[in-house]
Amino acid sequence: MAKVIIYSTDGCPFCAKAKSFLTEKGISYDGIEVQSGSSVWEEMKKKTGSGSLPQILIGDEPVGGYSDLVNLEAGGELSQKLGLAEEGKGVPLYDVIIIGGGPAGLSAAVYAARKILKTLVVSKDIGGQVAWTYDVDNYLGFSQVDTADLIAKFEDHVEKYGVEKLVGAEVKALELTGKLKKVTTVDGDSYLSKTLIIATGKRPRPLNVPGEKELTGRGVTYCSTCDAALFEGFDVAVMGGGNSALESVFDLMKVSPKIYMVSLTSVTGDEILQDKVMSSPKVEIFTEYKILRIEGESSVEGIEIESLKTGKTKKLSVQGIIVEIGLLPNSELVMDIVETNRTGEIIVDSRCHTGVSGVFACGDVTNVPYKQIIVAAGEGAKAALSAYDYIIKQR
Amino acid sequence: MSKQIKIYTNPGCPYCKMAKEFLLKKGVEFIDYDVKNDKDAREEMKKISGGALRVPVISVCNEVMVGFDRGRLEQALSCLEQSSKIE
Ligand SMILES: Cc1cc2nc3c(=O)[nH]c(=O)nc-3n(C[C@H](O)[C@H](O)[C@H](O)COP(=O)(O)OP(=O)(O)OC[C@H]3O[C@@H](n4cnc5c(N)ncnc54)[C@H](O)[C@@H]3O)c2cc1C
Numbered sequence: 001m002a003k004v005i006i007y008s009t010d011g012c013p014f015c016a017k018a019k020s021f022l023t024e025k026g027i028s029y030d031g032i033e034v035q036s037g038s039s040v041w042e043e044m045k046k047k048t049g050s051g052s053l054p055q056i057l058i059g060d061e062p063v064g065g066y067s068d069l070v071n072l073e074a075g076g077e078l079s080q081k082l083g084l085a086e087e088g089k090g091v092p093l094y095d096v097i098i099i100g101g102g103p104a105g106l107s108a109a110v111y112a113a114r115k116i117l118k119t120l121v122v123s124k125d126i127g128g129q130v131a132w133t134y135d136v137d138n139y140l141g142f143s144q145v146d147t148a149d150l151i152a153k154f155e156d157h158v159e160k161y162g163v164e165k166l167v168g169a170e171v172k173a174l175e176l177t178g179k180l181k182k183v184t185t186v187d188g189d190s191y192l193s194k195t196l197i198i199a200t201g202k203r204p205r206p207l208n209v210p211g212e213k214e215l216t217g218r219g220v221t222y223c224s225t226c227d228a229a230l231f232e233g234f235d236v237a238v239m240g241g242g243n244s245a246l247e248s249v250f251d252l253m254k255v256s257p258k259i260y261m262v263s264l265t266s267v268t269g270d271e272i273l274q275d276k277v278m279s280s281p282k283v284e285i286f287t288e289y290k291i292l293r294i295e296g297e298s299s300v301e302g303i304e305i306e307s308l309k310t311g312k313t314k315k316l317s318v319q320g321i322i323v324e325i326g327l328l329p330n331s332e333l334v335m336d337i338v339e340t341n342r343t344g345e346i347i348v349d350s351r352c353h354t355g356v357s358g359v360f361a362c363g364d365v366t367n368v369p370y371k372q373i374i375v376a377a378g379e380g381a382k383a384a385l386s387a388y389d390y391i392i393k394q395r
Numbered sequence: 396m397s398k399q400i401k402i403y404t405n406p407g408c409p410y411c412k413m414a415k416e417f418l419l420k421k422g423v424e425f426i427d428y429d430v431k432n433d434k435d436a437r438e439e440m441k442k443i444s445g446g447a448l449r450v451p452v453i454s455v456c457n458e459v460m461v462g463f464d465r466g467r468l469e470q471a472l473s474c475l476e477q478s479s480k481i482e
Binding site: 125126131132133146151169216217218219221223225226229230231232 | 430449450463467
């Protein structure tokens with residue numbers, strides 16, 4: 001790492017700020033006390049071309065004062081000047097990498113950026129599960145908000161701080177044992193970071209039956225809000241017996257001639273909704289049935305189901321299938337490294353620590369109860385503040 | 396090669412809205428077809444996508460994309476610059 005020299009004097013607030021900035025970043029420096037007009041001051045003026053304090057030198061290069069330092073960091077040039085980029089063999093180094101662009105990850109990004117941590121968000125998409133529903137009525141400050149608008153606001157807020165984002169990138173491997181954490185994407189790009197925040201949320205649980213993968217997007221959907229409207233005129237099977245499944249059936253009652261509800265267990269969920277669904281002549285319910293396969297060449301043509309009680313099978317002719325059998329945490333990346341609970345959620349303490357030092361987790365991927373946007377956002381803030389504390393304590 | 400971007404959407408689908416806002420931000424023009432209410436558009440969408448029953452479907456130059464994948468869409472949009480350079 002290039003040598004850093006800071007010329008400062010007592011009682012100068014920007015000198016103190018520059019020093020604590022360097023300390024927070026883990027950058028060691030030589031401090032030189034300067035009195036205006038002294039010989040050291042003359043020397044400083046000669047080297048930096050300026051007489052104001054503080055003055056900072058990286059190697060032999062004068063980089064200016066405190067605000068110049070912060071600007072260098074914001075522009076990603078500080079680690080280059082320090083020669084840190086070369087040490088990592090061209091692999092970019094961050095203070096914090098956040099995996100996931102849902103409410104937890106984006107909130108963490110805002111908090112990290114405001115602590116002037118060099119931050120990277122890597123995510124397959126922006127918004128996460130928030131985009132699976134049309135509007136939200138329970139996020140503080142919005143009695144009702146269109147989710148696409150809410151996500152745009154989240155993203156604008158993050159953009160305001162110039163956080164680097166890699167959207168459309170899927171993380172495929174993590175190395176967490178060393179002091180620097182390594183994140184590798186499916187495209188083979190790698191990034192290093194002092195800390196890692198896992199905010200990967202949840203995904204719909206798949207049926208795991210033949211035909212499902214091939215026919216996803218061709219009649220099989222996990223996003224009723226998005227795709228159910230395309231099933232107009234189709235006979236449709238809704239898989240699941242909870243509230244989400246009931247809501248899907250209820251929405252389909254307006255557009256589909258026949259709706260089958262297929263559930264492993266008895267139907268649970270909102271009783272008023274149950275009554276409405278069960279009293280519709282369009283709806284036929286199969287409880288204690290499991291699905292064996294999905295049939296169809298280029299699009300869904302039917303399903304085969306089996307009674308758990310009698311073992312008898314039955315074929316249903318449908319052109320659409322909505323899968324509402326719950327969610328799975330996206331914790332596979334760290335399954336062997338951090339502790340998870342029975343359902344695969346990452347176990348964290350009240351400060352979002354996982355068991356691995358420098359690795360934090362937040363939002364729906366964790367065991368924190370009540371999976372809600374506002375909870376995920378709050379947890380994201382906590383994870384970023386904990387990452388900041390960790391970096392400070394590493395000094 | 397058609398430079399016209401077409402996007403097939405359902406008004407109730409957040410991904411569709413996000414995809415359209417992305418295109419607006421990029422400053423490219425597009426035609427939006429409402430496949431919930433326009434059955435002909437729905438059929439056309441299925442035809443060009445090989446039977447997709449998922450929104451949004453986006454056609455850019457020679458490429459038809461099912462779903463909103465920002466990275467892929469951004470890449471696909473580069474054909475607009477290339478084709479205008481050739482002209
Ligand atoms: C249908 C539905 C309706 C809902 N309605 C409401 C509501 O009205 N109000 C409310 O408060 N909450 C609601 N919720 C819950 C709320 O959406 C979640 O609690 C919240 O989105 C969780 O945020 P998160 O950031 O933890 O995870 P997610 O939103 O799941 O985001 C995770 C992010 O991580 C990314 N990711 C995952 N794995 C990888 C990887 N390997 N590499 C790169 N990126 C990755 C994903 O692409 C995604 O961007 C609803 C949920 C659903 C499914």
